[in-house]
Amino acid sequence: MRTPLIxxxxxxxxxxxxxxxxxxxxKPLVASTSGVEIVVAPVFTALSRVSEAMAGSNIHxxxxxxxxxxxxxxxxxxxxxxxxDAGCSHVIIGHSExxxxxxxxxxxxxxxxxxxxxxxxxxxxxxxxxxxxREADKTFAVIETQVTGxxxxxxxxSLTHAVIAYEPVWAIGTGKTASDAQAQEVHAVIRGLVAKLxxxxxxxxxxxxxxxxxxxxxxxxLMAQTDIDGALVGGASLKADSFAAIVxxxx
Ligand code: PGA
Numbered sequence: 644m645r646t647p648l649i650x651x652x653x654x655x656x657x658x659x660x661x662x663x664x665x666x667x668x669x670k671p672l673v674a675s676t677s678g679v680e681i682v683v684a685p686v687f688t689a690l691s692r693v694s695e696a697m698a699g700s701n702i703h704x705x706x707x708x709x710x711x712x713x714x715x716x717x718x719x720x721x722x723x724x725x726x727x728d729a730g731c732s733h734v735i736i737g738h739s740e741x742x743x744x745x746x747x748x749x750x751x752x753x754x755x756x757x758x759x760x761x762x763x764x765x766x767x768x769x770x771x772x773x774x775x776x777r778e779a780d781k782t783f784a785v786i787e788t789q790v791t792g793x794x795x796x797x798x799x800x801s802l803t804h805a806v807i808a809y810e811p812v813w814a815i816g817t818g819k820t821a822s823d824a825q826a827q828e829v830h831a832v833i834r835g836l837v838a839k840l841x842x843x844x845x846x847x848x849x850x851x852x853x854x855x856x857x858x859x860x861x862x863x864x865l866m867a868q869t870d871i872d873g874a875l876v877g878g879a880s881l882k883a884d885s886f887a888a889i890v891x892x893x894x
Pocket of ligand 1: 652810814815816817818854855856857875876877878879
């Protein structure tokens with residue numbers, strides 16, 4: 644009942660030309676894919692051109708970040724409604740790299756996610772523990788704080804426009820993926836938490852993506868887990884064939 648969502652996070656890679664070429668390569672490889680929501684997230688400067696390149700396809704566009712104000716004297720920021728204007732339907736919020744290098748907190752994640760949803764975007768809210776936190780047995784506590792803080796003040800209705808991405812920081816870009824069981828364990832905890840905060844129906848409906856070194860050869864095992872509803876893919880999304888193989892995990 645939950646449509647799987649596979650999102651490619653292109654991070655700080657690819658010029659406009661490279662990004663449009665990638666989406667043009669991807670289109671035929673996923674054209675016959677159904678029952679999977681396919682999303683790619685290029686850098687801001689490539690968004691509107693990639694949007695033009697993907698027009699009429701089954702690929703959706705995401706930004707990698709946004710601000711929470713609609714407009715004003717906020718030099719360097721981009722508002723959710725401008726992302727919509729550029730063709731986005733989704734936005735990634737609170738990726739661990741933003742938390743680690745750009746000072747994002749559960750509070751800023753919460754404001755951004757609310758503003759994104761108010762502007763009509765789907766917010767992909769990222770959570771995940773560091774290696775030190777996992778080794779100190781703090782994984783569940785960290786996840787609980789991040790999910791509770793990130794979704795604070797959400798209505799059940801607004802939650803239907805949110806997606807949670809569980810990305811253990813130690814698995815991002817390291818080639819070291821969480822095992823299927825490790826990922827499922829945390830996903831089940833997140834769904835239980837959403838049930839406690841927003842009710843069972845909301846928990847049953849929300850999609851929880853796994854991220855962290857997802858590749859064509861490990862996606863099937865991850866997607867077979869009860870509470871894993873998709874993937875947020877970094878490195879393997881930068882090439883059309885590997886990303887298409889992940890999108891087509893069920894083939
Ligand atoms: P990775 O990145 O697939 O390269 O580990 C995932 C992410 O950062 O979203």
